Amino acid sequence: MKALRILAIVAALAVVATWAALGAHRGWTMTEVPVKKIDPITDIEFTEYDHRFVPGVDFLATGLLGSGALFALTIFISKLQTKSKS
Numbered sequence: 001m002k003a004l005r006i007l008a009i010v011a012a013l014a015v016v017a018t019w020a021a022l023g024a025h026r027g028w029t030m031t032e033v034p035v036k037k038i039d040p041i042t043d044i045e046f047t048e049y050d051h052r053f054v055p056g057v058d059f060l061a062t063g064l065l066g067s068g069a070l071f072a073l074t075i076f077i078s079k080l081q082t083k084s085k086s
Contacts, residue, residue, distance in 0.1 A: 001074050008071035015063030019055045029056040 032049040039046060 004074045012067040023054040025056045030054045
């Protein structure tokens, strides 16, 4: 049980670290990021899209809920084991 609890904590830390390292976007996850550019000849501003992954709060919430569920499962299992021993 202790190993699963440590795994749950490590997973939560990994999700937060990944979210922060890849952009920590406070909106929804994006797979295309708008980039404003200026045409060198006409000086007109236009938008192009770069294809890259930027995790949002949905990525963060899903990862933390998953690791929290794993941690809660270990608590539930340990309570069941103590009840069966008594």
